[in-house]
Amino acid sequence: MLENFLPNVDWQDMWAATLETIYMTAMATFFTFVIGLILGIVLFLTQPHQAWANSVVNWLTGALVNIFRSIPFIILIILLIPFTQFLIGTIRGPNAALPALIIGAAPFYARLVLIALKEIDKGVLEAARSMGATTWTVIRKVLLPESLPALVSGITVTAIALVGYTAMAGVIGAGGLGTLAFLDGFQRNRGDVTLTATVVILVIVFVIQYIGDFLTVRIDKR
Protein backbone atom coordinates (compact mmCIF):
# COMPACT_ATOMS: atom_id res chain seq x y z
CA MET A 1 0.00 0.00 0.00
CA LEU A 2 2.63 2.49 1.15
CA GLU A 3 4.71 1.59 -1.89
CA ASN A 4 2.11 3.21 -4.11
CA PHE A 5 2.25 6.54 -2.38
CA LEU A 6 5.95 6.54 -1.56
CA PRO A 7 7.51 4.56 -4.44
CA ASN A 8 11.10 5.68 -3.83
CA VAL A 9 11.34 5.27 -0.08
CA ASP A 10 13.76 2.58 1.00
CA TRP A 11 12.54 1.79 4.49
CA GLN A 12 15.78 0.18 5.55
CA ASP A 13 17.73 3.32 4.59
CA MET A 14 15.08 5.45 6.25
CA TRP A 15 15.38 3.46 9.46
CA ALA A 16 19.19 3.61 9.43
CA ALA A 17 19.07 7.38 8.85
CA THR A 18 16.56 7.79 11.68
CA LEU A 19 18.86 5.94 14.04
CA GLU A 20 21.77 8.14 12.98
CA THR A 21 19.76 11.27 13.61
CA ILE A 22 18.68 9.99 17.00
CA TYR A 23 22.26 9.03 17.79
CA MET A 24 23.61 12.45 16.86
CA THR A 25 20.86 14.27 18.72
CA ALA A 26 21.24 12.15 21.84
CA MET A 27 25.03 12.38 22.01
CA ALA A 28 25.05 16.09 21.25
CA THR A 29 22.27 16.75 23.78
CA PHE A 30 24.15 14.86 26.46
CA PHE A 31 27.42 16.76 25.97
CA THR A 32 25.60 20.04 25.50
CA PHE A 33 23.84 19.46 28.80
CA VAL A 34 27.07 18.79 30.67
CA ILE A 35 29.12 21.57 29.09
CA GLY A 36 26.27 24.09 29.08
CA LEU A 37 25.53 23.36 32.71
CA ILE A 38 29.15 23.89 33.73
CA LEU A 39 29.38 27.12 31.71
CA GLY A 40 26.05 28.33 33.10
CA ILE A 41 27.10 27.65 36.69
CA VAL A 42 30.42 29.40 36.13
CA LEU A 43 28.59 32.38 34.60
CA PHE A 44 26.27 32.49 37.58
CA LEU A 45 28.75 32.02 40.39
CA THR A 46 31.32 34.46 39.02
CA GLN A 47 28.79 37.29 39.06
CA PRO A 48 29.37 40.04 41.62
CA HIS A 49 28.39 39.05 45.20
CA GLN A 50 28.32 35.34 44.33
CA ALA A 51 30.57 32.66 45.75
CA TRP A 52 33.20 32.82 42.99
CA ALA A 53 32.72 36.51 42.19
CA ASN A 54 35.33 37.26 39.54
CA SER A 55 34.68 39.87 36.91
CA VAL A 56 37.47 38.69 34.58
CA VAL A 57 36.31 35.07 34.43
CA ASN A 58 32.71 36.22 34.21
CA TRP A 59 33.48 38.54 31.32
CA LEU A 60 35.59 35.99 29.44
CA THR A 61 33.03 33.20 29.82
CA GLY A 62 30.24 35.53 28.85
CA ALA A 63 32.11 36.71 25.77
CA LEU A 64 32.93 33.15 24.70
CA VAL A 65 29.32 32.07 25.10
CA ASN A 66 27.99 35.09 23.23
CA ILE A 67 30.38 34.74 20.32
CA PHE A 68 29.68 31.06 19.71
CA ARG A 69 25.99 31.58 20.23
CA SER A 70 25.97 34.23 17.51
CA ILE A 71 27.78 32.33 14.75
CA PRO A 72 25.27 30.82 12.31
CA PHE A 73 25.45 27.07 12.64
CA ILE A 74 26.20 26.36 9.02
CA ILE A 75 29.20 28.68 9.20
CA LEU A 76 30.31 27.13 12.47
CA ILE A 77 30.43 23.70 10.81
CA ILE A 78 32.70 25.04 8.10
CA LEU A 79 34.90 26.93 10.56
CA LEU A 80 35.28 23.80 12.62
CA ILE A 81 36.30 21.50 9.79
CA PRO A 82 40.04 21.51 10.69
CA PHE A 83 39.23 21.01 14.36
CA THR A 84 36.88 18.11 13.55
CA GLN A 85 39.43 16.56 11.21
CA PHE A 86 42.00 16.70 13.98
CA LEU A 87 39.66 15.42 16.72
CA ILE A 88 37.66 12.72 14.93
CA GLY A 89 39.98 11.94 12.03
CA THR A 90 37.27 12.55 9.43
CA ILE A 91 34.72 15.18 8.55
CA ARG A 92 32.03 12.78 7.40
CA GLY A 93 29.57 10.71 9.37
CA PRO A 94 27.59 11.19 12.59
CA ASN A 95 30.59 11.42 14.92
CA ALA A 96 32.15 14.13 12.80
CA ALA A 97 29.01 16.21 13.27
CA LEU A 98 29.26 16.11 17.06
CA PRO A 99 31.93 18.78 17.71
CA ALA A 100 30.03 21.37 15.71
CA LEU A 101 26.68 20.36 17.21
CA ILE A 102 28.00 20.60 20.76
CA ILE A 103 29.98 23.80 20.25
CA GLY A 104 26.95 25.33 18.57
CA ALA A 105 24.42 24.28 21.21
CA ALA A 106 26.34 24.41 24.52
CA PRO A 107 26.64 28.23 24.64
CA PHE A 108 22.94 28.49 23.86
CA TYR A 109 22.13 26.11 26.70
CA ALA A 110 24.59 27.90 29.01
CA ARG A 111 22.48 31.05 28.59
CA LEU A 112 19.32 29.14 29.46
CA VAL A 113 21.06 27.69 32.52
CA LEU A 114 22.11 31.17 33.63
CA ILE A 115 18.54 32.43 33.27
CA ALA A 116 17.26 29.43 35.23
CA LEU A 117 19.75 30.00 38.05
CA LYS A 118 18.96 33.70 38.24
CA GLU A 119 15.33 32.78 38.85
CA ILE A 120 16.22 31.04 42.12
CA ASP A 121 15.10 32.99 45.17
CA LYS A 122 18.12 34.77 46.65
CA GLY A 123 16.74 34.14 50.11
CA VAL A 124 17.13 30.40 49.63
CA LEU A 125 20.79 30.83 48.73
CA GLU A 126 21.25 33.03 51.75
CA ALA A 127 19.55 30.42 53.94
CA ALA A 128 21.92 27.74 52.67
CA ARG A 129 24.89 29.98 53.38
CA SER A 130 23.56 30.75 56.85
CA MET A 131 23.51 27.00 57.55
CA GLY A 132 27.17 26.74 56.69
CA ALA A 133 26.86 25.11 53.27
CA THR A 134 29.94 24.94 51.06
CA THR A 135 29.69 26.24 47.51
CA TRP A 136 29.76 22.66 46.26
CA THR A 137 26.80 21.78 48.48
CA VAL A 138 24.99 24.89 47.28
CA ILE A 139 25.49 23.79 43.67
CA ARG A 140 24.36 20.22 44.23
CA LYS A 141 21.59 20.73 46.74
CA VAL A 142 20.22 24.18 46.00
CA LEU A 143 21.13 25.50 42.55
CA LEU A 144 20.46 22.32 40.58
CA PRO A 145 17.34 20.97 42.31
CA GLU A 146 15.72 24.40 42.66
CA SER A 147 16.16 25.21 38.98
CA LEU A 148 15.54 21.69 37.67
CA PRO A 149 12.23 22.35 35.86
CA ALA A 150 13.82 25.24 33.97
CA LEU A 151 16.94 23.19 33.26
CA VAL A 152 14.81 20.38 31.84
CA SER A 153 12.61 22.60 29.71
CA GLY A 154 15.79 24.36 28.55
CA ILE A 155 17.44 21.14 27.46
CA THR A 156 14.21 20.17 25.69
CA VAL A 157 14.31 23.32 23.61
CA THR A 158 18.01 22.75 22.97
CA ALA A 159 17.51 19.12 21.93
CA ILE A 160 14.85 20.18 19.45
CA ALA A 161 17.19 22.82 18.05
CA LEU A 162 19.82 20.08 17.79
CA VAL A 163 17.52 17.92 15.66
CA GLY A 164 17.41 20.84 13.25
CA TYR A 165 21.18 21.24 13.44
CA THR A 166 21.71 17.53 12.63
CA ALA A 167 19.62 17.98 9.50
CA MET A 168 21.77 20.94 8.49
CA ALA A 169 24.92 18.99 9.22
CA GLY A 170 23.42 16.21 7.12
CA VAL A 171 23.52 18.40 4.04
CA ILE A 172 27.30 18.44 4.21
CA GLY A 173 27.52 14.73 4.82
CA ALA A 174 26.99 14.05 8.50
CA GLY A 175 24.51 11.29 7.71
CA GLY A 176 21.07 10.84 9.21
CA LEU A 177 17.74 12.10 7.92
CA GLY A 178 19.23 15.37 6.70
CA THR A 179 21.62 13.61 4.34
CA LEU A 180 18.87 11.30 3.17
CA ALA A 181 16.45 14.12 2.49
CA PHE A 182 19.07 16.19 0.70
CA LEU A 183 21.06 13.65 -1.32
CA ASP A 184 18.42 10.99 -1.87
CA GLY A 185 15.39 13.19 -1.94
CA PHE A 186 16.17 16.66 -3.14
CA GLN A 187 19.10 16.04 -5.45
CA ARG A 188 17.50 13.02 -7.15
CA ASN A 189 14.15 14.72 -7.31
CA ARG A 190 12.36 12.15 -5.14
CA GLY A 191 9.83 14.28 -3.31
CA ASP A 192 8.41 11.32 -1.40
CA VAL A 193 11.78 10.63 0.26
CA THR A 194 12.13 14.25 1.38
CA LEU A 195 8.57 14.25 2.62
CA THR A 196 8.98 11.04 4.60
CA ALA A 197 12.25 12.21 6.15
CA THR A 198 10.51 15.43 7.16
CA VAL A 199 7.67 13.56 8.78
CA VAL A 200 10.10 11.37 10.73
CA ILE A 201 11.97 14.48 11.92
CA LEU A 202 8.69 16.01 13.05
CA VAL A 203 7.86 12.83 14.96
CA ILE A 204 11.25 12.95 16.70
CA VAL A 205 10.69 16.59 17.64
CA PHE A 206 7.21 15.89 19.01
CA VAL A 207 8.47 12.97 21.08
CA ILE A 208 11.26 15.09 22.57
CA GLN A 209 8.79 17.88 23.35
CA TYR A 210 6.38 15.43 24.94
CA ILE A 211 9.03 13.83 27.15
CA GLY A 212 10.36 17.26 28.16
CA ASP A 213 6.93 18.61 29.08
CA PHE A 214 6.07 15.48 30.98
CA LEU A 215 9.27 15.63 33.05
CA THR A 216 8.96 19.36 33.70
CA VAL A 217 5.47 18.98 35.10
CA ARG A 218 6.47 15.97 37.17
CA ILE A 219 9.40 17.65 38.93
CA ASP A 220 7.87 21.07 39.45
CA LYS A 221 6.54 21.21 43.03
CA ARG A 222 6.11 24.97 43.16
Add this chain to the structure above:
Amino acid sequence: MIELTNLTKKYQTDKGVLTAVDDVSLSIEKGEIFGIIGYSGAGKSTLIRLLNGLEKPTAGSVEIQDQKISAIRGKQLRQARQKVSMIFQHFNLLWSRTVKENIEFPLEIAGVPKSARSTRALELIELVGLAGRENAYPSQLSGGQKQRVGIARALANDPEVLLCDEATSALDPQTTDSILDLLVSINERLGLTIVLITHEMHVIRKICHRVAVMEAGKVVELGDVLTIFQSPREPITKRFVAQVTEAQGAEETVRRLREAYPAGELVRLGFIGEQTEEPVLTELIRNHPVDVNIIQGNISRTHGGAYGTLILQLKGPDSEIRSAISFLENRQVQTEVISGA
Protein backbone atom coordinates in the same frame (compact mmCIF):
# COMPACT_ATOMS: atom_id res chain seq x y z
CA MET B 1 27.16 35.06 75.28
CA ILE B 2 27.03 37.50 72.34
CA GLU B 3 29.35 40.45 72.51
CA LEU B 4 29.29 43.25 69.94
CA THR B 5 32.09 45.76 70.25
CA ASN B 6 32.12 49.01 68.28
CA LEU B 7 30.53 47.15 65.41
CA THR B 8 30.44 49.18 62.21
CA LYS B 9 29.41 48.27 58.70
CA LYS B 10 29.81 50.65 55.80
CA TYR B 11 28.68 50.08 52.25
CA GLN B 12 30.17 51.74 49.22
CA THR B 13 27.27 52.98 47.11
CA ASP B 14 26.87 55.21 44.10
CA LYS B 15 26.07 58.12 46.37
CA GLY B 16 29.10 57.60 48.56
CA VAL B 17 29.68 55.69 51.76
CA LEU B 18 26.61 54.48 53.61
CA THR B 19 26.98 53.55 57.26
CA ALA B 20 24.40 50.80 57.80
CA VAL B 21 25.57 49.87 61.29
CA ASP B 22 27.26 52.61 63.26
CA ASP B 23 29.49 51.81 66.23
CA VAL B 24 27.16 49.37 68.00
CA SER B 25 28.31 47.85 71.27
CA LEU B 26 26.06 45.57 73.27
CA SER B 27 26.01 42.21 74.93
CA ILE B 28 23.30 39.60 74.93
CA GLU B 29 22.97 37.10 77.74
CA LYS B 30 22.64 33.36 77.32
CA GLY B 31 19.00 32.27 77.24
CA GLU B 32 17.75 35.77 76.61
CA ILE B 33 15.18 36.83 74.03
CA PHE B 34 16.70 40.03 72.74
CA GLY B 35 14.71 42.29 70.46
CA ILE B 36 16.01 44.86 68.02
CA ILE B 37 13.44 47.31 66.73
CA GLY B 38 13.77 50.05 64.18
CA TYR B 39 12.16 51.46 61.10
CA SER B 40 12.98 50.30 57.60
CA GLY B 41 16.58 51.03 56.69
CA ALA B 42 17.73 51.39 60.29
CA GLY B 43 20.31 48.66 59.76
CA LYS B 44 18.63 45.80 61.60
CA SER B 45 19.13 43.17 58.91
CA THR B 46 22.71 44.25 58.41
CA LEU B 47 23.33 43.92 62.14
CA ILE B 48 21.84 40.44 62.34
CA ARG B 49 23.77 39.32 59.25
CA LEU B 50 26.95 40.43 60.96
CA LEU B 51 26.11 38.04 63.78
CA ASN B 52 26.47 34.94 61.64
CA GLY B 53 29.18 36.28 59.42
CA LEU B 54 27.03 36.72 56.32
CA GLU B 55 28.56 40.20 56.35
CA LYS B 56 32.02 41.16 57.51
CA PRO B 57 32.24 44.27 59.69
CA THR B 58 34.10 47.33 58.48
CA ALA B 59 35.25 47.83 62.06
CA GLY B 60 34.63 46.32 65.48
CA SER B 61 33.98 42.72 66.36
CA VAL B 62 31.32 40.08 66.95
CA GLU B 63 32.01 37.44 69.53
CA ILE B 64 29.68 34.52 70.21
CA GLN B 65 30.62 32.13 73.00
CA ASP B 66 34.21 33.31 72.95
CA GLN B 67 34.49 32.78 69.23
CA LYS B 68 35.24 35.83 67.12
CA ILE B 69 32.73 35.40 64.31
CA SER B 70 34.00 38.54 62.62
CA ALA B 71 37.53 37.14 62.37
CA ILE B 72 37.02 33.54 61.25
CA ARG B 73 36.41 32.36 57.72
CA GLY B 74 36.17 29.23 55.60
CA LYS B 75 35.50 25.96 57.34
CA GLN B 76 35.63 27.44 60.83
CA LEU B 77 32.97 30.00 59.94
CA ARG B 78 30.77 27.39 58.28
CA GLN B 79 30.92 25.27 61.41
CA ALA B 80 30.18 28.24 63.63
CA ARG B 81 27.08 28.98 61.54
CA GLN B 82 25.63 25.61 62.43
CA LYS B 83 25.40 26.89 66.00
CA VAL B 84 24.01 30.30 65.06
CA SER B 85 21.03 29.55 62.91
CA MET B 86 18.55 31.85 61.30
CA ILE B 87 14.91 32.16 60.29
CA PHE B 88 13.63 34.56 57.68
CA GLN B 89 10.68 36.79 56.85
CA HIS B 90 9.99 34.88 53.65
CA PHE B 91 10.86 31.49 55.15
CA ASN B 92 13.35 30.65 52.37
CA LEU B 93 12.45 26.98 52.15
CA LEU B 94 13.56 24.83 49.24
CA TRP B 95 10.43 24.28 47.19
CA SER B 96 11.91 21.15 45.64
CA ARG B 97 12.05 19.42 49.02
CA THR B 98 9.32 18.15 51.31
CA VAL B 99 8.92 19.44 54.85
CA LYS B 100 11.02 16.59 56.19
CA GLU B 101 13.71 16.96 53.53
CA ASN B 102 13.90 20.70 54.20
CA ILE B 103 14.53 20.04 57.86
CA GLU B 104 17.13 17.42 56.95
CA PHE B 105 19.03 19.90 54.78
CA PRO B 106 21.16 21.48 57.55
CA LEU B 107 21.80 17.98 58.90
CA GLU B 108 23.11 16.94 55.49
CA ILE B 109 25.39 19.97 55.56
CA ALA B 110 26.63 18.92 58.99
CA GLY B 111 27.30 15.39 57.72
CA VAL B 112 24.78 13.60 59.92
CA PRO B 113 24.10 10.01 58.71
CA LYS B 114 20.83 9.32 56.94
CA SER B 115 18.95 7.41 59.63
CA ALA B 116 19.88 9.90 62.34
CA ARG B 117 18.73 12.72 60.03
CA SER B 118 15.37 11.13 59.60
CA THR B 119 14.85 10.56 63.34
CA ARG B 120 15.89 14.10 64.17
CA ALA B 121 13.66 15.61 61.47
CA LEU B 122 10.60 13.73 62.71
CA GLU B 123 11.36 14.83 66.26
CA LEU B 124 11.48 18.46 65.16
CA ILE B 125 8.32 18.14 63.09
CA GLU B 126 6.62 17.00 66.27
CA LEU B 127 8.15 19.87 68.26
CA VAL B 128 6.88 22.58 65.92
CA GLY B 129 3.45 21.00 65.62
CA LEU B 130 3.54 19.79 62.04
CA ALA B 131 3.08 16.06 62.63
CA GLY B 132 1.40 14.47 59.62
CA ARG B 133 2.67 17.09 57.17
CA GLU B 134 6.21 15.73 56.81
CA ASN B 135 5.74 14.76 53.16
CA ALA B 136 4.01 17.96 52.09
CA TYR B 137 5.85 20.40 49.84
CA PRO B 138 6.19 24.05 50.95
CA SER B 139 3.75 25.12 48.25
CA GLN B 140 1.08 23.12 50.04
CA LEU B 141 1.57 24.91 53.36
CA SER B 142 0.24 28.15 54.84
CA GLY B 143 2.59 30.95 55.83
CA GLY B 144 2.49 29.99 59.48
CA GLN B 145 3.24 26.37 58.67
CA LYS B 146 6.12 27.40 56.43
CA GLN B 147 7.61 29.41 59.26
CA ARG B 148 7.27 26.37 61.52
CA VAL B 149 9.31 24.42 59.00
CA GLY B 150 11.81 27.29 58.99
CA ILE B 151 12.06 27.09 62.77
CA ALA B 152 12.42 23.31 62.78
CA ARG B 153 15.13 23.60 60.14
CA ALA B 154 16.93 26.23 62.19
CA LEU B 155 16.84 24.00 65.26
CA ALA B 156 18.13 20.89 63.50
CA ASN B 157 21.78 21.21 64.48
CA ASP B 158 21.06 22.18 68.11
CA PRO B 159 22.11 25.79 67.74
CA GLU B 160 22.94 28.02 70.69
CA VAL B 161 21.58 31.14 69.06
CA LEU B 162 18.54 31.64 66.88
CA LEU B 163 18.46 34.78 64.74
CA CYS B 164 15.04 35.91 63.54
CA ASP B 165 14.90 38.50 60.77
CA GLU B 166 11.33 39.83 60.69
CA ALA B 167 10.19 36.26 61.18
CA THR B 168 6.55 37.19 61.64
CA SER B 169 6.25 40.20 59.36
CA ALA B 170 4.66 38.21 56.54
CA LEU B 171 2.07 36.63 58.81
CA ASP B 172 -1.37 37.68 60.02
CA PRO B 173 -1.75 38.72 63.68
CA GLN B 174 -3.12 35.39 64.86
CA THR B 175 -0.42 33.35 63.13
CA THR B 176 2.16 35.81 64.41
CA ASP B 177 1.02 35.10 67.95
CA SER B 178 1.25 31.35 67.49
CA ILE B 179 4.75 31.60 66.02
CA LEU B 180 5.83 33.89 68.87
CA ASP B 181 4.41 31.40 71.37
CA LEU B 182 6.45 28.69 69.69
CA LEU B 183 9.60 30.81 69.96
CA VAL B 184 8.97 31.39 73.66
CA SER B 185 8.45 27.70 74.32
CA ILE B 186 11.64 26.86 72.44
CA ASN B 187 13.49 29.50 74.41
CA GLU B 188 12.22 28.06 77.68
CA ARG B 189 12.58 24.40 76.82
CA LEU B 190 15.91 24.46 75.06
CA GLY B 191 17.46 27.47 76.74
CA LEU B 192 18.16 28.93 73.32
CA THR B 193 19.29 32.54 73.02
CA ILE B 194 17.04 34.35 70.55
CA VAL B 195 17.87 37.58 68.74
CA LEU B 196 14.81 38.93 67.02
CA ILE B 197 14.47 41.92 64.78
CA THR B 198 11.21 43.56 63.92
CA HIS B 199 9.54 46.87 63.27
CA GLU B 200 6.49 45.90 65.29
CA MET B 201 6.45 46.82 68.95
CA HIS B 202 3.84 44.25 69.86
CA VAL B 203 6.30 41.50 68.94
CA ILE B 204 8.82 43.01 71.34
CA ARG B 205 6.18 43.44 74.00
CA LYS B 206 4.96 39.90 73.67
CA ILE B 207 8.15 37.92 73.98
CA CYS B 208 11.31 39.95 74.44
CA HIS B 209 13.21 40.38 77.69
CA ARG B 210 15.34 43.26 76.52
CA VAL B 211 15.15 45.51 73.51
CA ALA B 212 17.49 47.75 71.56
CA VAL B 213 16.02 50.56 69.49
CA MET B 214 17.91 51.27 66.29
CA GLU B 215 17.88 54.45 64.29
CA ALA B 216 20.17 55.24 61.36
CA GLY B 217 22.57 52.45 62.23
CA LYS B 218 22.92 53.37 65.89
CA VAL B 219 21.42 51.79 68.97
CA VAL B 220 19.73 54.82 70.52
CA GLU B 221 18.09 53.15 73.48
CA LEU B 222 18.50 49.82 75.18
CA GLY B 223 16.93 48.26 78.22
CA ASP B 224 14.41 45.95 79.82
CA VAL B 225 11.24 45.78 77.79
CA LEU B 226 9.28 46.75 80.87
CA THR B 227 11.42 49.78 81.61
CA ILE B 228 11.34 50.90 78.00
CA PHE B 229 7.57 50.71 78.02
CA GLN B 230 7.27 52.57 81.30
CA SER B 231 9.71 55.32 80.55
CA PRO B 232 10.84 55.60 76.96
CA ARG B 233 13.48 58.31 76.63
CA GLU B 234 14.06 58.85 72.92
CA PRO B 235 11.33 60.24 70.67
CA ILE B 236 11.61 57.24 68.36
CA THR B 237 11.13 54.86 71.29
CA LYS B 238 8.09 56.83 72.41
CA ARG B 239 6.64 56.41 68.97
CA PHE B 240 7.18 52.66 69.08
CA VAL B 241 5.66 52.41 72.54
CA ALA B 242 2.70 54.44 71.36
CA GLN B 243 2.19 51.81 68.64
CA VAL B 244 0.85 49.44 71.25
CA THR B 245 -0.31 51.47 74.21
CA GLU B 246 -2.38 53.98 72.33
CA ALA B 247 -5.43 53.19 70.37
CA GLN B 248 -4.91 53.83 66.69
CA GLY B 249 -5.61 57.41 65.63
CA ALA B 250 -5.96 58.56 69.21
CA GLU B 251 -7.27 62.06 68.57
CA GLU B 252 -9.88 60.93 66.12
CA THR B 253 -10.98 58.16 68.43
CA VAL B 254 -11.36 60.50 71.37
CA ARG B 255 -13.52 62.90 69.40
CA ARG B 256 -15.78 60.11 68.22
CA LEU B 257 -16.01 58.51 71.62
CA ARG B 258 -16.91 61.85 73.10
CA GLU B 259 -19.74 62.19 70.64
CA ALA B 260 -20.93 58.67 71.27
CA TYR B 261 -20.67 58.89 75.06
CA PRO B 262 -21.50 62.43 76.05
CA ALA B 263 -22.35 61.58 79.64
CA GLY B 264 -19.97 61.33 82.57
CA GLU B 265 -16.21 61.28 82.32
CA LEU B 266 -14.02 59.43 79.84
CA VAL B 267 -10.80 58.07 81.30
CA ARG B 268 -7.96 56.35 79.54
CA LEU B 269 -5.97 53.85 81.57
CA GLY B 270 -2.54 52.72 80.45
CA PHE B 271 -1.30 49.40 81.76
CA ILE B 272 2.39 48.87 81.50
CA GLY B 273 3.23 45.49 82.85
CA GLU B 274 3.31 44.06 86.32
CA GLN B 275 -0.15 44.85 87.63
CA THR B 276 -3.11 43.15 86.12
CA GLU B 277 -6.15 45.11 85.24
CA GLU B 278 -8.75 42.99 87.00
CA PRO B 279 -8.00 43.84 90.65
CA VAL B 280 -7.91 47.51 89.80
CA LEU B 281 -11.26 47.41 88.06
CA THR B 282 -12.79 45.18 90.69
CA GLU B 283 -11.72 47.55 93.43
CA LEU B 284 -12.85 50.55 91.47
CA ILE B 285 -16.32 49.16 91.07
CA ARG B 286 -16.58 47.81 94.62
CA ASN B 287 -15.47 50.93 96.41
CA HIS B 288 -16.86 53.70 94.28
CA PRO B 289 -20.53 54.25 93.57
CA VAL B 290 -19.99 55.06 89.91
CA ASP B 291 -21.15 53.30 86.79
CA VAL B 292 -18.17 51.89 84.92
CA ASN B 293 -18.60 51.29 81.25
CA ILE B 294 -15.77 49.75 79.24
CA ILE B 295 -15.75 51.52 75.89
CA GLN B 296 -12.61 50.36 74.27
CA GLY B 297 -9.81 48.06 75.27
CA ASN B 298 -6.53 46.90 73.89
CA ILE B 299 -4.78 44.80 76.47
CA SER B 300 -2.44 41.92 76.01
CA ARG B 301 -0.69 39.68 78.39
CA THR B 302 3.04 39.01 78.34
CA HIS B 303 5.52 37.50 80.71
CA GLY B 304 5.94 41.01 82.12
CA GLY B 305 2.26 41.53 82.94
CA ALA B 306 -0.49 43.26 81.07
CA TYR B 307 0.18 45.95 78.51
CA GLY B 308 -2.27 48.17 76.76
CA THR B 309 -4.97 50.72 77.21
CA LEU B 310 -8.51 50.71 78.40
CA ILE B 311 -10.98 53.52 77.92
CA LEU B 312 -13.66 53.75 80.57
CA GLN B 313 -16.74 55.86 80.88
CA LEU B 314 -17.44 56.82 84.49
CA LYS B 315 -20.92 58.01 85.34
CA GLY B 316 -22.25 59.25 88.64
CA PRO B 317 -22.01 62.24 90.97
CA ASP B 318 -19.05 64.50 90.22
CA SER B 319 -17.44 64.00 93.59
CA GLU B 320 -17.56 60.23 93.26
CA ILE B 321 -16.03 60.37 89.80
CA ARG B 322 -13.21 62.51 91.11
CA SER B 323 -12.50 60.15 93.96
CA ALA B 324 -12.59 57.22 91.55
CA ILE B 325 -10.01 58.95 89.38
CA SER B 326 -7.73 59.72 92.27
CA PHE B 327 -8.03 56.07 93.33
CA LEU B 328 -6.84 55.03 89.87
CA GLU B 329 -3.97 57.50 89.95
CA ASN B 330 -2.85 56.14 93.28
CA ARG B 331 -2.83 52.63 91.91
CA GLN B 332 0.02 53.53 89.58
CA VAL B 333 -2.09 53.06 86.54
CA GLN B 334 -1.40 55.72 83.94
CA THR B 335 -4.63 57.63 84.10
CA GLU B 336 -5.66 60.29 81.72
CA VAL B 337 -8.97 62.06 81.77
CA ILE B 338 -9.79 62.52 78.13
CA SER B 339 -12.73 64.80 78.59
CA GLY B 340 -15.07 66.24 81.12
CA ALA B 341 -18.84 66.31 80.78
